[in-house]
Amino acid sequence: MEDGVEEQTAKEYVGNEQRFSVRTDLALEARELVGDERSEISGVRYSVRREGDYEVTISVVEVLNEEGEKAMGKPKGRYVTLECPELKENILEAHQEVMEILTRELRRMIPLKDDTKTLVIGLGNRQVTADALGPLAVSGLLVTRHLYAVAPHELKDRIRPVSAIAPGVMGQTGVETGELVAGLTDKVKPDVVIAIDALASRRTSRVNTTIQIADTGINPGAGVGNFRQELSSKTLGVPVIAIGVPTVVDAATIVSDTIEYLQDTMKAQGGIQMHIFQNFSEQEKYQLIQEVLKPNIGDLYVTPKDMDAVAQRLGNVIAGALNMVLHHLEPEELKEYLY
Amino acid sequence: MEDGVEEQTAKEYVGNEQRFSVRTDLALEARELVGDERSEISGVRYSVRREGDYEVTISVVEVLNEEGEKAMGKPKGRYVTLECPELKENILEAHQEVMEILTRELRRMIPLKDDTKTLVIGLGNRQVTADALGPLAVSGLLVTRHLYAVAPHELKDRIRPVSAIAPGVMGQTGVETGELVAGLTDKVKPDVVIAIDALASRRTSRVNTTIQIADTGINPGAGVGNFRQELSSKTLGVPVIAIGVPTVVDAATIVSDTIEYLQDTMKAQGGIQMHIFQNFSEQEKYQLIQEVLKPNIGDLYVTPKDMDAVAQRLGNVIAGALNMVLHHLEPEELKEYLY
């Protein structure tokens, strides 16, 4: 049978890639690549629910042990993902709803006492549209560290000392962001570090619609910029919370998704049968395309045309949630301190 | 025969698209879609040659009459394209060589007398990495209109009155760029308008490696931003020269290119036969993918990761060539006036 032949050859083409690498910044997607929603993965706990008027999907992936780490290609820890298609639209109520859920989930994840010192790092390059999320979020934060010492008692009870930097704007400086953050952590001595970054997804439908928070810190990823360093309790000596939104997909993802659509559409139209990827797992398919694309096309990324407006709004959602988590101020009061 | 069935159905799927639309900003690519390099197209003249150390490819497409316009989907006029893969790299000599050829080709195309007044328009949005080419080029121009009246004779003989704006930075203003340029042309009364814009290509290999100049002005295109208006002698009343560089490709192009690579690679590996697009013309294939992609993925674009640095350099090349064309100053003198 012809199909059989094809399948075999293509698989051979993919080759004996022993070290299987899941290429996504989202734990949720890493899990999807390993098995479908109902299948049990040893060392990984998974739950999902929907909430609110905009039916925000909240998925929790917990990588419990080394076995789970191996299966997922992600370090041990808790990954919470909020998904809401309206997040990429200009719909204030949806943003409000996501912001509230995000606030609650961050409160659960960040270990906070009354005087906890936080250092927020906005990773990424403000000048590159798809990479500006971190700096944009940081610019909306209520930064208080420099005021904390001189604040009156009644205010001190309601704010925590927060500092925040967006080091990536320093661009081609010959200084690694990781070094800078490590050096700064040594001096500022925060109790917890929060790092915000733009991520890469493997599904175009997740671009600008998904927020992932994780208690594992930032690990070398497939993101927009060139950030390939680890920011974690291991490298910084304090807990590191990561907040990320996928703003790009890579070229291979687009190709893979489209071929799938083509297949489905044509099947529905009757007659046509796509033979290319039959009997391939999603992961094998992706790898094949990736290998073909890389030498010919190079480092490209795919991003929405209205990315600049969307990034601004996503930055506001994250800054808003962090302001609520890190301080005890009413939204109106926050506004007064912010502008 | 199975293949026959497939082919038929897929063609039916593409449907009876009567108004055939070639989707590319480059005349060179429009020509490639109509027929291969050796085929004669009625109403279109085409020539190609290579030049210089970096073997810059210079293609000239002339659309001669209505027949040519219909075949190409591009207005009557002369389109000159310079291609040089090193243009996207940081190789000063290659930029220098392209700049010199560009200078010569622009001199041929722009009708210039000693006192010709030029208005240069840098289209695009400086805040969006892939759309910043126009504003970046404009910021490197030697603008002289405001000095011309008061310049001493010996300088006046060597400069022409040039004004230049980058109107796109005005963003969401409710004012169409076309209106603004038309209003400005009414007041400034230039003899020639030069419009610089970022384009879309259908080949990833052309992104950031290709400069197209045309005496047709800017026509509603497939570019990065939302610029869909015509800037031409018809709308502005004076000759309009367009200068463009493709900085993005659209998602459909990437998919199409990759499937082609996949096909070729697998064929070379033996065994596998890709049945999807067999017997389809390139154009039919593109259209099919486009139709499938659009509703599912929306307005995305694909751009290189180092687009911000490359755009700066490409802007310098174009500004450099225009400064040489529009004034009679040595490079060292230019520098003095520019900074």
Place this chain on the structure above:
Amino acid sequence: MEDGVEEQTAKEYVGNEQRFSVRTDLALEARELVGDERSEISGVRYSVRREGDYEVTISVVEVLNEEGEKAMGKPKGRYVTLECPELKENILEAHQEVMEILTRELRRMIPLKDDTKTLVIGLGNRQVTADALGPLAVSGLLVTRHLYAVAPHELKDRIRPVSAIAPGVMGQTGVETGELVAGLTDKVKPDVVIAIDALASRRTSRVNTTIQIADTGINPGAGVGNFRQELSSKTLGVPVIAIGVPTVVDAATIVSDTIEYLQDTMKAQGGIQMHIFQNFSEQEKYQLIQEVLKPNIGDLYVTPKDMDAVAQRLGNVIAGALNMVLHHLEPEELKEYLY
């Protein structure tokens, strides 16, 4: 008597400056220079009152006829000035109060029907801290012209077609802002133009604490940037409303103010008598200093150290008021449309 001699000589030094020129962008200050608060000036009507928790001072100067124009050096029209020292501080309630009064006063001044088309011009250079007010205000406006045609009925009843540009960011373009605005007005055909600009004051106490609105348009002034053109019903053919905030004072003002302080302080300390400016009017004194300063020190301006933060907040106050005036939307709705 020594004093007499001094006085005479100094007055002679000022010389026979026949064409008396009042050097301030504020009508209120022009009036102060002509005579004190209680004195009647022929052709000029003046009133002042205080309002609200923050005791906002609202002055109305009306230049009624040619006689008034001559006395004031300002064209015929109505000038309303709001003064509130807290405007330069980060006090949300004060901004809110000023914004509400500004909304009311603008409603009185701008001739608005349900479908009035407005074009808002943000003059000034965003890159220069003290000159960024216009662009900053424009970036906070709800721009609707491009949506108006396609808006549903229920929304159309509540918004007016507004377009807005910040042309000054185009920098050294060889194109006069006046030409650009005139060209644009020809094309957009607004019913009213609103121009926002940073002004110069003669009193340091008015910097960032004062908003002037006028139905006379913009007249060549002493402002921050190089804007020296007229934007008025005479040049644009439609009513032009000007909104301005003094963000700088010139060097002569600072010198004059300080010498006055010195005089007063020393007098209070007893003993010392300052003989320099005795028997000089404020205007003569200013002119004298101006003439001395100019050739030696050149074009300088004086601006507060925290100008960048203050400009952002002032831009928000003006944008907020204009959004309330030009549309019938609740603040919460506005927010939704804006971000």
Place this chain on the structure above:
Amino acid sequence: MEDGVEEQTAKEYVGNEQRFSVRTDLALEARELVGDERSEISGVRYSVRREGDYEVTISVVEVLNEEGEKAMGKPKGRYVTLECPELKENILEAHQEVMEILTRELRRMIPLKDDTKTLVIGLGNRQVTADALGPLAVSGLLVTRHLYAVAPHELKDRIRPVSAIAPGVMGQTGVETGELVAGLTDKVKPDVVIAIDALASRRTSRVNTTIQIADTGINPGAGVGNFRQELSSKTLGVPVIAIGVPTVVDAATIVSDTIEYLQDTMKAQGGIQMHIFQNFSEQEKYQLIQEVLKPNIGDLYVTPKDMDAVAQRLGNVIAGALNMVLHHLEPEELKEYLY
């Protein structure tokens, strides 16, 4: 005698300011305040010469010991000042000349071996026109640290490892720049730190015409921004070279200068005698004005109207000199690596 009375009272007004503080960032001006050019100051060595077509004035002030430190209010070390009025104009030859002298003087001052690691800090806020010098200079540097390890031998012989940051762009972060620089120095471990900053002068004629370099590092000064921390070998553990250009003067300076001009002018005109500051030293006069100004007018600064263009050019001069000092590359080669 009346004058006597005045003098006495005014002096009393100045009061018993015991801790005499010279308020200028320039050692040259500190020296001028202590005594005139010909007078010997114990513990301070001073020399001055002119050089080149543009007659650049090169002053060297050496503070030799504690006695000198006390007299000058500046730490022990070597301060070299280049003055050239054409530096503030757009005159390429003048900039070239100053750049060459600056290159030579920096070579004398910076302790360099073949593999010396340099960390350059661009202090100041890029968003504030008068404070952008540091970030602008840094953006013109050839940064090589990230390339050094992988560079081929023939290149390695000609470049040194340089890293560079402009931390001030991080704005209101709650993180002191001093902490950030200290943390970074700990990680990057440079052999020498070079800090570039905008300064305040006491003479308007020195604004944008003067470059000071010093081997003492940065000391809490009277500069534009809020930088009040020490960056020196004491705080960072390695030699710190400071490069600064005065871009502002403070209000008190302008007042003082003008009154002086007034006095001189009037005296020349005959008749008038200014009694205010008679028998006061320049320093007493400045202090008096300062005390009067402060509570009434607050934190203001005075800066030229064309500061943004000038800052860009000054940044280029400094970056150009540093590139020549830190690497062994020809100007043309530098260009290739820079863009």
